[in-house]
Amino acid sequence: MSLSLFSFLMTAPAAMAPPAQAAMPQPAAILADTRRVAEWQLANRTNWATMPAARKSVQEVRDxxxxxxxxxxxxxxxxxxxxxxPLLDLGRAEKWQMGDLPFHADDQLIGQAWLWAAQNGEGEEAVLPIRAYFDNVLSKRPTIGLEFVPVAPGKGTSTCTDRWCWCDALFMAPPTMLRLAKATGDKRYADFVHEEWKATTDYLFDPSEQLYFRDSRFFDMRDAKGRKLFWSRGNGWVMGGLVRLLQVLDKTDPQRHYYEKLFKDMSAKLVTLQKADGYWPASLLDQDQGTPPESSGTAFFTYAFAWGVDNGLLDRATYEPAAVRGWAALGRAVQPDGMLGWVQQVGDRPDSVSAKETQFYGSGAYLLAGTAMYDLAKKRSPEADAIRKSVR
Incomplete structure (x- = not known):
């Protein structure tokens, strides 16, 4: 055993030790845990010490x-x-603006929050800046290729990011545009999503593994044991994006089957990669004993499994236990003060993690998992079971 692995095992017993068999928690307990993490993050919006690898842009609320x-x-x-x-106050303060980059998916994610605000009292005022932003995208649609060529040696940025050339983008942009299409009735935004999603998937999806490469740099990259590198959070972004797309895509939409199949195919692979402790490893094919816990990817997969079971897309017997184990693992990653730890910092590939490090996106993924688990648990509570039995 290496010294680094020995040190990790000595410092991470709480996050590593799974319960003998995780049971579905009560809905009220799930909601209370979810609130606790949300409250910590709201109270620590400028606590940059917990985000040591964060870019300075983390201080920008629309990033x-x-x-x-x-x-x-x-x-x-x-x-x-x-x-x-807090959401409505934030949107008003930001005047419902999108990010500053005109084509970059990362600057389009916040639009989902503003569209929610539009449906919750803010009306057209919250929609107009989003519509103007995406009308510009459509009128000057980038046609650059999807190959990820760094702008300088060692840099993780590329001019291809004017399109969805990295898998994280599938969480950031498509659900925003599809929600805009639904809010406005303008089919152009949905057509763009379907065309660009398929282009990204044709390029980055590995059909033999049913997983996405983060970007083209990883096609031929292998770890020390010769395994392909599939980043947990990267594939988590995709699964989260699929959920948020399927939530608003009409059940009669001819495009829906494509996304449902992709969601099911990825789920079938991912459920086999969950470790005994309930976490998914940062590098998904690294199933070696002693891989550290990583909460952001685990939260996205828990979110996807819970939502998929709750909405009848995933087999309950297979995926509900995996979701429950994932939620239990996430609970062990929450620190005594309510901070979600074991969040891999900003990056583009598997990297080190620490119990004392978090990020806004980790808390966000936890909230998505918590709300989906809450909905699922409500239907599995004794009261719900009694109702189901009474109508049989």
Whole structure:
């Protein structure tokens, strides 16, 4: 055993030790845990010490790092109206603007929170800046290729990011545009989503593994044991994006089957990669004993499984236990003060994690998992079971 692995095992017993068999928690307990993480994040919006690898852009509320949390908070607000006020206050202060980059998916995520606000009292005023932003995208639609060529050696940015050339983008942009299409009745936004999603998937999806490469740099990259590198959070972004797309895509839409099949195919692979402790490893094919817990990818997969079971897309017997184990693992990652730990910091590939490090997007993923688990648990509570039995 290496010294680094020995040190990790000595410092992470709480996050590593799974219960003998996780049971579905009560809905009230799930909601209380979800509120606790939300409250910590709201109270620590400028606590940069917990985000050591964060880019300076994390201080910008419309940047993807924060936007993930604000978008997730809309789901909690749907179940607890007390969380509507911070969202509406934020949107008014930001004048419902999108990010500053005209084509970058990361700057489009916050639009999901503003569209929620439009449906919750703010009306057309919250929609107009989003519509103007995406009308510009459509009128000057980028046609650059999807190959990820860094702008300089060692840099993680590329000019291809004017399109969805990295898998994270599938969480950031498509659900925003599809929600805009639904809010306005303008089919152009949905058509754009379907065309660009398929282009990204044709390029980055590995059909033999049913997983996405983060971007083209990883096609031929392998770890020390010769395994392909599929990043947990990267694939988590995709699964979260699929959920948020399927939530608003009409059940009769001819495009829906494509996304449902992709969601089911990825789920079938991912459920086999969950570790015994309930976490997914940062590098999904690294199933070696002693891989550290990582909460952001785990939260997205828990969210997807819980939502998929609750909405009849995933087999309950297979995926509900996986969702329950994932939620239990996430609970062990929450620190005594309510901070979600074990969040891999900003990056583009599997990396080190720490119990003492978090990020807005980690809290956001946790809130998405918590609200989906809450909905699922409500239908599995003794009261719901009694109702089901009474109508048989």
């Amino acid at each position: 993807w790092q924060q936007a993930t949390f604000w978008v997730a908070l809309t789901e909690l607000a749907n179940r607890d109206s007390a969380y509507a006020k």
